[in-house]
Amino acid sequence: MRRPRLRQSGVVLAALLLAVLALAPVAARLLGNAWLLALATRAGVFAIAAVSLQFIVGFAGLASLGHAAFLGIGAYALLMLAGAGWDEMALSLPAAILAAAAYAWPTGWLALRTRGVTFIMITLAFGQMAFFVAESLAVYGGDDGMPLDRAPPLFGSRLLARPEAFHALVLLLLLALLLAARRLGAGRFGRALRAAREMPGLAASLGFDVVRVRLIAYVLAGGVGGLAGWLLAVASGFVSPALFDWRLAGQLLVMVILGGVATPEGAASGAIFLVLVEEGLSAADEHGRIVLGALLLGAALWRVRRGRAG
Amino acid sequence: AQAPVKVGVLVTLSGPGAVLGQQVRDGVALALKDRDGKLGGRPAELVVVDDELKPDVAAARARRLVESDRVDFVIGPIFSNILGAIFRPVTEGGAVLVSPNAGSSVFAGRQCSPDFFVTSYENTQIHAVLGEYAQRQGYKRAFLLAPNYQAGKDAVAGFRSRFRGEVVAEDYVPLTTVDFQADLARIADARPDVIFTFMPGGLGVALVRQFHQSGLADRIPFLSAFTVDESTLPAEQDAALGLYGAMTWAPDMDNAANRKFVGEYLAAYHAVPGSYAMQGYDALQLIDSALARTGGTTSDRAKLHAALHAADFASPRGAFRFNTNGYPIQDFYLVKAAKRPDGLYQTEIVQKVFSDWADEFAAACPLK
């Protein structure tokens, strides 16, 4: 039996990568290189974003090029609240999630009427609209964006200003999200989602409200995307419309596909892998993108071939 | 032997902005080669990274330079949104940031830092030079054209800060515009006395060529910022001849430092350097001059700041000094695109518009 073993190996790989991330603080301390920790945190944040995207790409079968908008909204929610002095995590984090979910609801409702490439394009359209709105927010730096003045307090404490603490938060969230997503994927809702993806007519005739099932998935994914945006803003200390950019959305999609759309841990692995590889290549050579391009092409062809072999 | 000084170069090397990043990198490399790879007598090492024109990536890479590569100086970036993202990671990480191009007003005023120096200018100055020139020429009706993002709006504001005539239209186009025909038709229809535009990179190439093809070039004076320069001229070619721009320098400036710089750059890269290359060149010269003064150490911050502030080097643009906020006080010129005898294109000085001009934000800077 091939499938189960593959799935198992996916879990093992993800666990390995997570362990690497978890060891980053130790390595950073031993080598006296704080950047290693920052890199690991960043990889973790992207893994969270990728898992949220995997939720709609993998489970619901809907590839979206508008996912960056959720990150952007999460980040801007923090920036705006911080401007009013309300950056307290207990407040701003739920707000970021809710804001992104609230945006996902109506746009999802419209977008989910379409499938396939049309869905990709309509999500892109909504993403671009959000991008242009963010760009026109002169108070928040317009196109230039704005730095965050400080790491958000956690119940008033300055805990998150410590890189190790923030790193631990990201890893904990990632782990919790992975477990939840796996459970969800294997659960009743996940199965209904799958039926809605493969045979919408059949699912409806069995009594599932196909649009609602998909919309719930989309809004969930949007909310978690908002969470990732909040984290990314804190990690880079800067918020700008580039977070809404479709290229970021494309990059997330590449992470998810690279790691394997079928499982959340695959998406997380893809994200961690890609962040590390890109960083490595950028250090090696300015034309590292050629290597990256070849890598992606090779990975895709290899996967196609393996798929054909059964 | 002394441990090498490490200098990070964080510029845009991919996407449409890559030309500018390459010029800076090449200017920096050229200056270092001139010094046999030494800064202030210490062996030096460059660490070049691409910011991909993404703020979050840039912030991460800036931290890498400071925390992992442990550079003492960072030269960069090209674009002001990136400047916002790397400013704190670099200056708070204990390195000195020298911007070879981006000069946001934000960091010229209240938020100025002793660890931040700019070898270009404050962004809006260039546009104001053109506004001033249009005003002095007595143009009555101006048509303004800019891309739809913050820098485009700043450009229009900069021009208007000096131009008192009528603005017949402020036309903002999407950054992804490839075809300006619609805008050119509006210009032809409006018949202004002068056009002011800010169209960096490929946008400028498309605009200039289409402007030329439309036949408007003979009829309406064309003032532009970052639209007709050495980064775009190789593509614009004859279509750009006679179009005006503004800058603090041009390759045809007649002084020894400039002749050396332009000559060596041409020999090394087979292209005429633009202002980006010159400012990168100066950024490295600045670091070298400061280290020479401190005897190669960077540990005494006050001494290092003072040494940098002295700006004791020969800039290709001639007289060069810093204001209290780390931005330059310098001359600004009207320049014009021209063809060189060797068939290459360059900008040439037409007239001086401002002398020893300082940006207006410095007053708000608490540094003395």
Add this chain to the structure above:
Amino acid sequence: MSVLAAEGLCKSFGALAVTQAVSLDLRAGEVHALIGPNGAGKSSLIAQLAGTLAPDAGRVRLEGADITRLPPHLRARRGMARTFQISAVVGGLSALANVALAVQAHGPRPLAPFRRADGDAALEGPARAALADVGLADRAAVPAEALSYGERRVLEIACALALVPRVLLLDEPLAGMGHAEGRRIVALLAGLRGRCAMLLVEHDMDAVFALADRLSVLVEGRVIASGPPAAVRADPAVRAAYLGAA
């Protein structure tokens, strides 16, 4: 009383009128067979009853309530099940999971997010029973996409039955099945008679006459005859339009 009734349904595709003022009813527990030549509009009628095709005029009533505009999934929740003429199963799921999905759909908490679906006895128990009923018990673990065409058709019927419907719309359930498998399904459907009202579209006349309590004949979108099977069979118009000498 009739469980399901079509009242003056009309539907046209452009100039082509596929359903012309069709009225039809389905009484509790009966098997009502609908026959007619190819292209007569049988599948279109089923689609209108099931809610996947909106009629231009007329009503559909389920147990007295007007459901003409009710979306398919709500009809299903009210006890209506159907099979498709073109087979529809979730290819990536095993045969068992396909049926379990149907059990889940009509049971309590159909979307429970964290309730594992695999190995859930509440789902798989009834699902296994339904598979055994149709004779697919030994194929339970096979992914639906790896079943043969005929097996897939059988699986669909298992899914529909797992919904424990009160009204079942069957669009050519025996198509693609072998002779033997077909007989098994006929026996199964016969066993349901009385518990579930069935509208049966089928070209297999042996099955139709074995099962039908009533028979209606649809030709070019109109019902040309309706009544007890024996009477309809004797109708010369029906013979000419559909049955031939059979």
Add this chain to the structure above:
Amino acid sequence: MLEVAGLESGYGRAQVLFGVGFTLGMGETLALLGRNGMGKTTTVRTLMGMLPPWRGSIRLGGRELAGQASHLIAQAGIGLVPEGRGVFPTLTVAENLIATARPGPWTLPRALALLPRLGARLHHRGAELSGGEQQMLAIGRALLTNPRLLILDEATEGLAPLLRAEIFAALAALKAEGEAVLVIDKHVADLSRLADRMAILEKGRIVWHGTPAALHADPAIVGRHLHV
């Protein structure tokens, strides 16, 4: 004319056919019988090169076809009515018929004469046809490729009894013209009248082979291999 020997194939690693072999002469009709899932369609797919054969040979008029690309096998003179019809949904009925037509005795008017309902639907898209109409289209399309050997995989599925009778009559006429036919159908009674020989597939093997008369003479065979 067609000689199949030792054919093995399957999906992925799952073997479905285990040495299927039969022959078919000019003007001969062979019926392939078997319960659901026994490998009838798999045999057809393998013959047509839609599934790569793992082992075995397929000779048509002496030419080895095993391992050849699908279109070459078709061009060698095999016409297919695939299981599930495979009508091209975006093409009109007329386009469906002529897109793959090859010259020969079967022409568009002749096909429409056999299947008059198609004539009334010529400019409708394939996807708009009823199930039975699609089936007719698939048959007409195969005839217009003017094959030497016609393969029908459940070609009368979903056809009304009258029409099914017509199709079987047409097949009989084809046979009379010397065309070879390989037919899969569940209407054993109709097949018995048409076929010269019959073969029963079970679990990917041919377990019985003989004439219709022989089959009817031995109800045990039917009971063993065709009933549940």
Add this chain to the structure above:
Amino acid sequence: MSPALLLVQALNGLELGVLLFLIAAGLTLVFGVMDVVNLAHGVQYMLGAYLAVAFLPWCGSVWAAIALAAVASLVLGALLERLVFRHLIGADHLDQVLATFGLILLAEEGVKLLFGPAPRTLPVPALLSGAVPLFGGLHYAVYRLAVLAAGLAMAGLLWLMIEHTRTGMRLRAGASNAPVLAALGVDVGRLFARVLALGAMLAGFAGAIAAPIVSVDPGMGGPVLILAFVVIVLGGAGSVRGSFVAALLVGLTDTLGRGLLDAALIAALPPAAAHTAGPALASMLIYLVMAAVLAFRPAGLLPARGRA
């Protein structure tokens, strides 16, 4: 807006639309027929422009350079088909996205390596330089009229081929059911290879004829690819006719819409507000139109009918 300006803007809109159509046609064919999502299509447009630039010094005439670029694009398309696309047919869309995204990176970075990141350009052919006067004192560039004509001619040819030849029928048939088409005797592999090469040639040709107008740089394919996707989705994926209509709609929306919107906002709002809202709305215009159309017609304007 004066009538003359309106005319000029309408011409501009048509011209942009026609250019978009040339790009989108290849994309919609490859997607509609082979069910391959080809993100690298924009790269083929970019390569067409670079090929023309590269051929110019070599052959001396812009005409020849454009023609050679089209031919070279055809060859390149055939090559890519062998190396990459052949293996992607029938694969999951997402794997195709990954593979062609990799191709984009490879091609863009490769071109940057060969030609440098600075924009390049191609001169307008002498015969077509200059502008024709319209009424109202406005002019229109001759070269743009030529682009318009060439694009329209191409569109006509393509339409004939798709709708009225057996090859066209087979293309559409292969799109929905390739295995059955093969089993009926059509060499689907060769058919697909030709479609891919044809699509590459159309994109390359579009790039080459756009080169005298736009800035030729490694990233020039990106924005165009997005617009082309907007076009094919708006038109109904796989429908060449739909793409044509949608391309014109997008072209006109972009050029006419921007001008009209500005005028309307300036009339309706105080100038400051108009200057903030105007550009943001103008940038969004195409996306707004797309979202609106798809909300009401999820399958696009003129979907290839009967697609499952």
